[in-house]
Amino acid sequence: MGVWFLILVTLSVAALLRATLDLLSSAPNKKSLPPGPLTFPVIGNFLWLRKSFLELEPILRSLHARYGPMVTLHVGSQPSVFVASPALAHEALVHRGAAFAVRPPPLAVDRVLSTNQHDITSSYGPTWRLLRRNLTAEILHPSRVRSYSRARACVLDILMAELKSQPGGVVRIVNHFQYAMFCLLVLMCFGDRLEEKQIKQIEDVQRRLLLGLRARSKAKIEQLNKAKEDGNDGDSIVSYVDTLLDLELPEEKRKLEEDEMVCLCSEFLDAGTDTTSTALQWIMANLVKYPEIQERLYDEIKSVVGQGAEQVKEEDLPRMGYLKAVVLEGLRRHPPGHFVLPHAVTEDTELGGYVIPKDGTINFNVAEMGRDPEVWEDPMAFKPERFLNYGGGEAGGFDITGSREIKMMPFGVGRRMCPAYGLAMLHLEYFVANLVWLFQWQTVADEEVDLSEKVEFTVVMKNPLKAQICPRNLST
Secondary structure (H helix, E strand, C coil), X not given: CHHHHHHHHHHHHHHHHHHHHHHHHCCCCCCXXXXXXXXXXXXXXXXXXXXXXXXXXXXXXXXXXXXCCEEEEEECCEEEEEECCHHHHHHHHHHXXXXXXXXXXXXXXXXXXXXXXXXXXXXXXXXXXXXXXXXXXXXXXXXXHHHCHHHXXXXXXXXXXXXHCCXXXXXXXXXXXXXXXXXHHHHHHHCCCCCHHHHHHHHHHHHHCXXXXXXXXXXXXXXXXXXXXXXXXXXXXXXXXXXXXCCEECXXXXXXXXXXXXXXXXXXXXXXXXXXXXXXXXXXXXXXXXXXXXXXXXXXXXXXXXXXCCCCCHHHHHHCHHHHHHHHHHHHHCCCCCECCCXXXXXXXXXXXXXXXXXCEEEEEHXXXXXXXXXXXXXXXXXXXXXXXXXXXXXXCCCCCCCCCCCCCCCCCHHHCCCCHHHHHHHHHHHHHHHHHHEEEEECCCCCCCCCEEECCCEEECCCCEEEEEECCCCC
């Protein structure tokens, strides 16, 4: 009993000393950390580590209401600052993007998975600029994206065949969407059409253990390298892997090793599969829940493609303003990631009148910004009309990149913005349009669409969407 009493007294004294130091540090002309709850050293700090981001959200919401748009939690041994203000996010990520673009030091396991930070997500500096530039200038270049239109049509056919084969027309769509997006990215990554059996094997290994993709990817990389040496550099190997073979790391003056190329391939597949399939499921869930929105979208598609069209073609998409509004509203209301990956600074940096310490992290609450009642009227409602024409109303002058103003940031903003946001928008618009054009989506008898959330790799539906689908008669 005496030992525990001594421990509690010691912890209480330490907490009191820390609070006193915090008060002293807030003296005039000396910047302090953003405010936050008082925690007991060691014990209180590590309690936050046991909570997921989704568990932290309501806590952060109440803390922001009490302390303001910037809050500090001491997660583990380091301070973590959370920002819920679009204006402060814009100042940090756009106006002062270089200062806030660094990543925190990785954990040991992250160093292994990123091959010592030789990937786009965790690196910064010359290596990051090289890898990101290669991605955006090559496989994500608009001309290269267009070259994969046949792959998208092929994957659409696979998806539609799977949906039509479901008994009674009742489908649980999450696995179908994940597989479709993974197929598409495998084709973009490796450049030629693998058999479905091979794609399923890659998917299984990728999900069980990221580095387990090594053997198959190495074999593919060796095959592509040999083809280049033999001069067979044709369309059959136009792929992400192909762009990595000639890169030379600027600081180390060497080519990428196979492990590093495997890591980059794995990053490409991971980044675009769950995020896009999750967003697709949320959008379709709202179209099932609100049939009047689905029918308005169907009428727009019909007016553009004409009666009898077998599929919606990619060249039709730019003429569908309501389709784009539906996709944007889905991303605003249900962003696949409720937080961006943590940022850091190389030295103590001021933001919003407080200091962001070089040994801490700073994160931005994506979901809260997209649901801010000061920015969006009735923010929890699903109202695509907000985005129509971008010319007026709530989303007047809306810019998904956030370069002018942040109203929502499902892809992040600034230097660390997802480089594939254009590809993601294309995939979402293409598949949503065809899913609505080819099927009528309804609730299953005696069931309701549940929009509750849970955290996996992304923030997904707690109860995955189950829907009754009926093929539309395209001839009438």
